[in-house]
Amino acid sequence: MPELNQKMIELRNICRTFYLGDQAVRALNQVNLRIEQGEYISVMGPSGSGKSTLLNAIGLLDRPDNGEYIIDGINTSVLDEEQRAHFRRDKIGFVFQSYHLIGRLNARENIALPMVLAGVPPKQREVAVEQVLAKLGLTDRAHHLPKQLSGGQRQRVAIGRAILMSPSILLADEPTGNLDSKSGAEVIEVLEQLNQQGITLLVVTHDLSLGKRAQRRIKMVDGKIAEDISR
Amino acid sequence: MRLLDIILFTGQTLGRHRFRSAMTLVSMAIGVAAVLTLTGLGEGARGYVLGQFSFLGTDTLIMFPGRKETTGGMPPVTGSAARNITLEDTQTMARLARGVDQIAPLVVGSAPISYESRSREAVTVGTTAAFFSIRGIKMKRGKSLPDIPMEQAKNICIIGETIKTELFGNLPAVGQWLRVSDRRCRIIGLTEGRGDAFGMDLSDAVFIPVASAQSLFDTEALFRVFFKIKANASLAQVEKQLINIMRDRHQGELDVTLVRPDAMISTFNDLLLMLTFAIVGIASISLLVAGILIMNITLISVNQRTSEIGLLKAIGAPAGQIRMLFLTEALLLALIGAVGGVIIGETLIFAGTKFFPDIPFYTPYWAILSALGVAFLTSAVFAYLPANRAAKLEPVIALTAK
Numbered sequence: 114m115p116e117l118n119q120k121m122i123e124l125r126n127i128c129r130t131f132y133l134g135d136q137a138v139r140a141l142n143q144v145n146l147r148i149e150q151g152e153y154i155s156v157m158g159p160s161g162s163g164k165s166t167l168l169n170a171i172g173l174l175d176r177p178d179n180g181e182y183i184i185d186g187i188n189t190s191v192l193d194e195e196q197r198a199h200f201r202r203d204k205i206g207f208v209f210q211s212y213h214l215i216g217r218l219n220a221r222e223n224i225a226l227p228m229v230l231a232g233v234p235p236k237q238r239e240v241a242v243e244q245v246l247a248k249l250g251l252t253d254r255a256h257h258l259p260k261q262l263s264g265g266q267r268q269r270v271a272i273g274r275a276i277l278m279s280p281s282i283l284l285a286d287e288p289t290g291n292l293d294s295k296s297g298a299e300v301i302e303v304l305e306q307l308n309q310q311g312i313t314l315l316v317v318t319h320d321l322s323l324g325k326r327a328q329r330r331i332k333m334v335d336g337k338i339a340e341d342i343s344r
Numbered sequence: 345m346r347l348l349d350i351i352l353f354t355g356q357t358l359g360r361h362r363f364r365s366a367m368t369l370v371s372m373a374i375g376v377a378a379v380l381t382l383t384g385l386g387e388g389a390r391g392y393v394l395g396q397f398s399f400l401g402t403d404t405l406i407m408f409p410g411r412k413e414t415t416g417g418m419p420p421v422t423g424s425a426a427r428n429i430t431l432e433d434t435q436t437m438a439r440l441a442r443g444v445d446q447i448a449p450l451v452v453g454s455a456p457i458s459y460e461s462r463s464r465e466a467v468t469v470g471t472t473a474a475f476f477s478i479r480g481i482k483m484k485r486g487k488s489l490p491d492i493p494m495e496q497a498k499n500i501c502i503i504g505e506t507i508k509t510e511l512f513g514n515l516p517a518v519g520q521w522l523r524v525s526d527r528r529c530r531i532i533g534l535t536e537g538r539g540d541a542f543g544m545d546l547s548d549a550v551f552i553p554v555a556s557a558q559s560l561f562d563t564e565a566l567f568r569v570f571f572k573i574k575a576n577a578s579l580a581q582v583e584k585q586l587i588n589i590m591r592d593r594h595q596g597e598l599d600v601t602l603v604r605p606d607a608m609i610s611t612f613n614d615l616l617l618m619l620t621f622a623i624v625g626i627a628s629i630s631l632l633v634a635g636i637l638i639m640n641i642t643l644i645s646v647n648q649r650t651s652e653i654g655l656l657k658a659i660g661a662p663a664g665q666i667r668m669l670f671l672t673e674a675l676l677l678a679l680i681g682a683v684g685g686v687i688i689g690e691t692l693i694f695a696g697t698k699f700f701p702d703i704p705f706y707t708p709y710w711a712i713l714s715a716l717g718v719a720f721l722t723s724a725v726f727a728y729l730p731a732n733r734a735a736k737l738e739p740v741i742a743l744t745a746k
Contacts, residue, residue, distance in 0.1 A: 174658055174740040195662040202660020213655045213743065217360040227659045229349045274659065 122148040122171065122282065122313070127180035129166050129336075140166035141177065142336035148315070150281065153308045155324040156317045158333035164317045165286060167333065171315065172205050172284045173197045185281065202227055206275030206312075208304070210287035212267045214259040214274075220266075221246065221255040224273040231278070245273040249303060265296030272303055282313040289323060301326065345665055354673040357645070364641060369681040371637050372719055375630035376685025377692065379715045380707045382627045384693035386620025388705035393616060395704070397609050403445075404478060405583060407569040407590075408601040427599050428565035429590075431494050431554065436593060437569075441585045443577030448475035448570040449494060451557040455525040457550055459511040466507055467549040468524060470557020478572045481546065486518040486533030489553060497555040502533040504547035524550060525560055579604065624711070628718060634681065635722030638674045642730040646670065653734050654742030667728075667735035674727030675720060682719035686712055 129141040140163045148154065156164045169175035170182065173189060182189045185204065192200060201207075214223045224245055228238035246252045249269045259267055268288060275283055285304060289297030301323060308314040318324050332340035345353075358365040409429045434449045451470035456463060473489045475481075481488075484505065492498060501522055508517045521528050529552060537547065558564060573582050583602055591598045646653070653666055661669075689707060696705040 169740045172658070174743070175738075195664070198657065198660050198662035198665075201658060207658050209743070213651065213658075215652055215655070217356050226656075229353070230345055230656065230659065230661045230665065232346050232349075234346075278660075 121150065121183075121185075122146070123181075123183045124170070125181040125183075127167075127170055127177045127182060129163075129170060129175065129177050139336045141170065144180070144336070144338060146331070146338065146341075148282075148313060150313055151308070151311050152329055153305070153314045153327045154316070154329045154331060155327035156315065156331045156333060157319070157321070157324045158339070162333040163336040164333050166336075168284050168286055168315065168317050171282070172207060173201050202231055203278055204281050206278070206280040206283040208268070208271050208275050208283065208285040208288045210290040212259070212271045212291070214267055214270055216259055219256050219258050220251055220262065220270045220273075223259070223270050224277055226274055227278045241277060242273075245277055249273050263296065264292045265299050268292060268296070268300045269303060272300070272307070276307060276312070280312070282315065283307060285314070285316045287318055288316060289318070289320060297323075345661075345668070350669060350672050351676065354669060354676055357649075357673060358676065361645075364644075365677060368634075368637055368641050368677045369684060372631075372634040372678055372681025372723075373684035373688055375627075375634040376682045376715045376719055377688035378627040378630050378685075379624055379718075380686060380689030380711055381692045382623045383620060383711040384689065384696065384705045384707040386616065386623055387708060387711075388693075388696065388700075388703045390613065390616035390620060391704035391706070392702065393612050394609055397605050397612070402604075402606045403573045403575070403579070404605050405571040405573065405579070405586070406603045406605065407571070407586065408603065409565065409599070411599055411601050427594050427597070429569055429600060430564050430566065431558070433590065433593055434566065434569055435494060437571075437586055437589050440589050441571075441582060443574050443582040443585070444571050445574040445577075446474040446478055446570075446572040448472050448478050448572075449554050449566045450475065450568040450570065451554055451561060451563065451565075452567045453557065453561040453563075455550075455560060457507070457511070457525075458523045459517075459520065462511045463523075464510060468557060468560065469546075469549050469551050470554040470560070471551060472554055474572070475551075475570060478570045482536040484534045484536040485516075486531070488533055489551065492553065495555050496553065497559055498553050499527065499529040499556070500532045500553065501529040502535060502551040503531055504535050504545075504549050505537070506545065506548040507550060508534055522550070524552065527556070527560065529556070631715070631718050631722055634678075634719070635726040638677055638723045639726035639730060641677070642670055642674050642727045643733075645673065646730045646734040649734075650737065650742050650745035653737050654739050654745065657737070657739035658743060663735035666737075667731045670731035670734050671724060671727055674723045674731070678719050678723030679716075682716050685715065685719070689715075 124144055124146040127141050127144040128139070131138045131140055144167065156167060158164050166175065170177050184200075189197065189200065215226070218226070221242055225238050225242045228241060233241075246255050249272060251266065251269055251273065254262060254266055259270070262270065283304070288300055288304065292300060304314055304316070305326070316323065316327065324330055329343045330340065331338055407429060409427070431449060434447060438444060438447045448471055453468050454465055455468040457466045457468075458464075471489070472494060473491050476488045486502070489500070489502060490498070501524065503517060503522065511517070511522070512520070517531050518534055520531050522531050535547065535551075552560070571582070571586065573579055583604070586602060587598060590600045656666060693705045693707055696703070
């Protein structure tokens with residue numbers, strides 16, 4: 114493996130094929146991509162172009178069929194399931210369109226989940242959760258269940274959960290897709306603030322105005338990177 | 345993930361589905377309670393039956409008329425046989441068998457008894473003074489039967505405490521005349537306590553000399569003969585002597601059964617223990633059913649929470665942790681249900697001892713530990729399949745589940 118920047122993501126010739134019956138659908142076709150630490154990237158493209166598949170591959174949620182994926186100098190193809198899970202926990206944060214909050218847990222408990230899974234002692238995680246709640250303006254909503262929160266607040270809780278472990282990259286899949294424009298703008302503001310603080314931000318979106326805000330815009334077509342424009 | 349966090353997390357999940365969790369707990373509790381209650385009943389029955397024989401030491405022999413071979417059925421318990429055991433047989437055995445310390449013939453029947461205007465039916469036992477010694481019956485008032493020859497009838501009797509209370513109330517009974525059928529006999533003693541034996545309450549009996557009982561019931565046949573062996577004598581040798589004497593007296597045919605209480609106790613013990621295990625085995629099926637229910641509940645839980653499993657995987661839970669969460673959920677249900685079952689079972693057993701104080705119902709510790717262990721193990725085995733299914737879900741597929 115060549116010497117790589119420790120804070121860099123590199124995808125080399127990544128392929129991912131899905132099978133719908135007898136029909137093979139190439140969701141990612143020889144994708145090559147390099148992401149530097151602290152970049153703000155939007156991934157756009159029509160439905161079925163491979164945006165979410167790319168995000169899942171970068172997030173180690175899915176295994177590519179071919180190619181190499183290197184993050185922080187580690188070739189992820191050699192990692193077993195447990196190592197991949199720990200990698201996701203420690204290095205990657207996810208923000209989903211539908212929030213994916215656990216309904217029976219309040220905002221504080223939802224945010225604390227990654228640290229609970231990591232076995233962080235309660236006192237230590239309480240301090241970390243308090244900081245995140247304050248950062249996202251959710252302190253007064255800490256004991257509310259997801260159903261008692263607005264869409265924007267839910268997404269902020271999801272962002273809190275994603276950043277709790279101080280990941281090097283934040284992957285957001287249509288983060289404003291379920292929100293009204295005001296809430297969407299608030300969420301984008303939060304994500305951009307986090308990026309300004311040094312976190313790498315990759316946003317998959319259909320929203321052109323949101324996509325244009327990123328420093329670097331990637332357009333996917335038929336499983337390939339058709340455009341990669343930096344401002 | 346810390347153990348406390350695992351328990352809190354699964355506790356929150358169970359709390360979210362209260363009715364479903366409660367039903368599973370109830371099924372497990374019923375299973376464990378059934379096992380424990382039936383074990384307690386079995387042990388109680390075993391203790392009760394063995395207690396019936398415990399008054400006889402290891403130096404005692406009991407002779408029954410008839411044999412399995414001569415009556416054609418089970419070993420005789422009713423005293424029916426082709427040839428009876430008579431008082432002459434008893435006297436001959438007393439004379440010839442070396443090593444016999446005491447011998448007590450027994451004639452048992454039911455006769456009407458009365459004192460002044462009060463009358464009732466009572467078990468009437470014809471025997472000798474030796475019976476009280478062998479059986480360990482103590483006198484509360486008066487004295488025991490006198491040491492008179494077996495063939496001598498006498499108008500005397502001893503009554504039990506129940507008879508005394510029912511016929512005499514608070515009045516003194518010793519010295520009074522009691523009518524037994526068409527005879528009158530003077531009460532010379534009052535026995536102490538119940539003195540249960542073979543299901544017979546001896547406090548509810550009248551004791552008269554054996555010859556008087558033979559005359560009263562117009563029979564020569566003895567119901568039983570009790571032997572107490574001398575301290576230095578060999579039980580096996582005395583047994584052999586008695587068998588030989590009876591064979592000689594009955595024209596070479598052996599038509600009596602001689603029972604050693606310790607052998608009898610051992611046989612009953614084995615039999616009742618087997619019966620207890622069989623009943624407990626049947627009751628354990630309910631534990632199995634509870635285990636299957638837990639499997640189904642876990643399966644439903646996995647299906648309903650697929651998206652949550654996807655999320656947990658996405659934010660860093662490895663397969664083993666997911667498996668552990670679902671197994672803990674099942675085991676927590678099993679444990680709480682099983683502990684509830686132990687409480688219910690023990691309460692029922694406690695109630696049993698209150699309602700039937702003579703029967704020593706109790707649940708042995710091995711039964712409690714086994715029931716808890718089986719409940720735990722069954723749940724773990726049955727829940728493993730769905731828990732493993734959850735663990736193996738692909739995060740990206742699980743996340744998109746509705």
